[in-house]
Amino acid sequence: MTDNLKADLLGLSAIDPPARLKGRGPGATLEGYREYLTSCARDSAGLWLKVASELRWDTAPSGLGGPGGWFLGGSMNLAASCLVGEQDALAVLEAGSQGVERFATSDLRTRIGQAVSALRRLALAPRDRVLVSLPLSVDWLACVLACAELGLCCVPVNPHKGAAQVTAFAAAAECRAVVVPDGFEKPAVRFALAASDLRAEGPSNGVGPLPSMHPFLLLSDSAGQMFTIPLAGFMVQAAAAFEALLAPAGEGALWLATPGNYASTLAIAFAALRSERALGLIDPAQLDSPAALWRACETCRPELLVISARTAQIIVETADTPPPPDASLPAFVAVEGEQFEPRCYGALRRIVLGGRAHVVQILGRPEAGGLVAGPQPAVTPIRPSSVCFGAPGLEIAIVDHSGQGSPAGLGGLLALSQSTPALAMELQEVPPPIALEVKARLDHKGYLWTMGETKVLRQAVDLGAGTAEIEALIASLEDVEQVAVVRFQDPTGSCTHAFVKPIRTGQFDVEAATLLIASKAGVAAEGMTFQVVERLPYSRSGKLLRSVLRRVAAGEPMGLDDASLVTDPQTVADLLRR
């Protein structure tokens, strides 16, 4: 039996990169690339400084600094740093129902200015958070860059969430404003803009360059954990990863069809713009079948296309015929996201793309600020379902729950062995290794195999925040003497109602309690109501009668048994009257 057949049967055949990509990128050979990665990890400081020197700063940093304080003294205007091309050079392409719309650098600058103007009218202050729930489009890009112009912290969210979810998320993330697509039901938030509102005329000056560690993005993983990403660090790491992982794949248009809330989407977008590559944007919802993919490729003519693993799986589900011989296909498809089974990989490569595109997997993580691992497409053999090697400057490790290293081949959690500039600000001071809550395995050859996220949360969010937990939160407020929280069902769903007896009559800050609950208990306390009371119903034995409280909250008639239990019947009457 030959080694090739053996390798094929085991499905682990290493797929070599196409010959036409040879010689591009930071390493001409695999050994060379590995040496490059090793040198980056060994001298990550040198790497960051080098890449930083290639960006456009308003004030260049005087030194690197370290965790929590990267790029000392540096300040940057993100839009200016990204839009480096000539005014009439092609910057962005947007694929819509009417075909591809083209935007030059000047057009993009205009759209950014309009978005700045729209956001300025909301009287938001620097560091205020703005939730952006838009599909991948020029509006999306302009809005995000406009947030950067105004020093706002952008909170990108999957645009397929409903209004109630957007409201709850905005509350949990303490957002002052939200931006939603046209025709979308406006969430119950103080400031809500539609996409068309972003094209306002008026003053469009930003606040000027922002310091390196300015909180630029608030990203979340699928477990709801939120991470604040610093401005310059994100840009530097994105540029370094892009140069090594994707730039060697081609020089033509780079098309993104990944959700706008992915860290990798943002990283690739900004880094691509900075490298003067034309950036194409397709709403991933449009790619729901092989035919849709072929049509999009026909229209957009991407050389490099980035899609999510979920999109790839959707496309592959109905894959049974190869593309037409004359179909225009990308040279290189990068699949980003969770584990992509070898079977699906094979179907995408052999059937949907007719074996004519080089398919690789890349991994981005919100807390690591963008691209974490991928191939160097010019030299790295691909192993289906693995994400090849770590991005330059990111030293990958696999650790167990106690932080100890797992031997090669044994699973654990993906971790970074050292801090990086784009690391979430909440993790900047965490001593390495910094676990990324992704289940993974590193094999002897350095290939990284992931198998999804662990649903570990550091906050009380979604830990089944029940009534007792909410009571504990309210009881921690200084002005509260007693509290009882009940849940009941009504036609609108599950309702949570809190009865609060303040220490001083009538003095209870409902808003403070609401914010506290929202931040700690998240969507579990959605739609919660409060009732300030003078006393709560007790039985003769001193037991708090929650069944009575539940009936009061739900507006149900009191039973004889319930009423007879209460020591002081007037209590119930008072509760009902309110």
Add this chain to the structure above:
Amino acid sequence: MNWTQYSESLEGVRRGTEALERLGRVLSGQLAELVESCHEGEEDRALVALCGEAVAKVARRTGWSSLVINPGSTSTKVAVYSGLNLVARDEVYLEPGESDSVERRCEHLLGWLGGLRLSLGELSGIAVRGGFMAPLPCGTYGVCEQMRIDLETAPYRHAANLGVPMALSLARRIDHDIVLTTTDPLTCDELSLARRVTGSPRLMVKGSAAHYLNMRALVRLLGHSLSKAPEELHVAVCHMGGDMSAGRWCEGRFAQVVKVFGHMPSAERSGGLPLDEVLRLAEQRQYTFEEMRGDVLGNKGGLLALAGTTDFRAFVELMSGPLEEPRRRKAEAILEFFVNQAAAAILELFVSDAPLDAVVLSGGLAANEVFFKRLSAKLPLIAPLVRVPGSVEAQALCAGLIKACADPLGRKSYAQTKASQQGQLQRDVQILATPLIERKTPRWDPKAPITSLDELLVAARPHGAALPTIAVCGADNEEALLAARLACASENRLARFVLIGPYAKVSQLAWELDVPIDEENTFILDSTTPVAQGIELLDAGIADILMKGGVMTADILGGYFQYLKARGLSGGRTKLGHIGLFEIPGRSKLVAVSDAAINPAPDVETRLCLLDNAVSAMHKLGIARPKVAVISSIEKPTPKVISSVEGREIAERCKDREDMIIDGPLSVDLALSPECAHEKGYRGRIQGDADLLLVPTLDVGNAIYKAFTVTGGATIAGAVIGGNRPLVLTSRGDSARSKLSSIALALVLAQAGEERKPS
């Protein structure tokens, strides 16, 4: 120094012990004030102390209603608290003769609540005593479904195992969310590595099975009493109730314990037994595995077996009354035995680098004056003796619940902690398995017959040759992956494994079970048709052996049979059958049984094929002329018993063969017991010394299989034979050793024609 000087100095030291005694009495008094019975409607001081001031403040504001459940062997101790106030406390009994179950206990509990006009709907939380789930560090855990699942295969039977299912059952009856917790369950294990070492590398000490809940609560109350953080105390605690255990608390955990099982005797358990005597009696078949289990782990030993009662108080009272010889001498000896055992356990805890701050005694026996006086006389007083009669388990459980409500982040996740603890135990195992000095002398003669599963494992090693490859069909299966992990462990490495199944699921499960996928010795092969894929690997020569994972037995056998057919290897005298190789305690060699799994009702010709397969397998195990017993229920053939007629025919047709010694029909006792053979005047060639039992039907074979393993304590290695390669079939109930042995058996059988090499 002469004797006078010496004894004067000694006397001086002994006078100092009076001060220690006084300290002990003072501390006992302080703790008694905290734990003395609290009246209904009052704040429970022990509960307040265990909660701590900050949490107590929150609890007073919220008035959480807590139900505490502590199942005992015939009753359930229950308590209800409103905030920090005790509302009611009781012991709810099963009816005499009533069968014990989770639902029955819940019904009784609900009846009790109803009697007090309390309803489940009023509760904020339920705290239960936790039983023998996965090993965990101490702490409060949210009750979850995984706990209930793990309790179904608890290593020990204990009433506390009912706590978690009761909580889940009650929670299902409530229409709103409720907090469910368990605190410091019996399964806690915080031992340091050094405390896990035993004299045999096969065995590590596990820390589970001690009264962690009560002991830890007492340490915290002691700390509260002395205004000292519990983590800074160094205390020995001994709980002496129906069961007894002890622990040494140091640096915030119980680094050393003397467990309930196999250590301290109790009302129903023997405690530790002299192992040399146990082995001697077991060899003589005078002490069976079941009897041992009943004495040590069950409810057949201890005071019940020695004195005929489980009631220590009644026993001690018996001694205080008139008692004639020799009963008095026996009673005295038994009492001294228990006192000595308790004293020895406590003295064992003195073995440490730092002096103890106190020795705390709790439980019913601590309250018994006679017992306590005798015990304290035996303990050298180098630390104050603090006596806390009874227990504070209810308060400890309630405090855990209240803290979990007040601080959800403090509530530990069972799944995560279990995984972390397993990882830590795994690392301890690896450290202890690290070879220190290489043994060069071969310990096994390759030409000798294999007489034990240990020898089978050695024989299965590749001994310098290339590792064989085993393809696991349906590798998204926990048992199969565990077997693969065992077989890949560096000291045991037997084969390489190709794990065939849905890639994501196999990868995930391998991650959870710490199966290394290094692509040198383990590979994952993505496939939705694992049997077909496995056959393809076998056909291509990539895999040497197939192993059943999560696929149906019928599917893998069917696939394998089709493979044989396609290769022209089926039909005629080729017949697939199962061979089970049993290592039975007390027998000096292995016993094989065929066929207990594949052929339901083979005719004579089929049985002759199965016999050929089995004998061939025995040859490969080094048994040149296996003794074969053709099993029936009687020795004299009669047409009414078909198996006896067929047994005679088979024996007749094979009697002149040089490759075996055969007799039949033969009953199992004559086949396996020399005494029975002698007793019954059997004159045949087997004489209770059979190597192979050829059974008439699958039913008979299966019954023998189960009898050997379930009640006889046997370990089995099983394989399907008859094709050109053996096939590994492990089943869900097989132990880890059994799984590994099955793989080893298949590998040895597959080494057809190769000489076995010494290690």
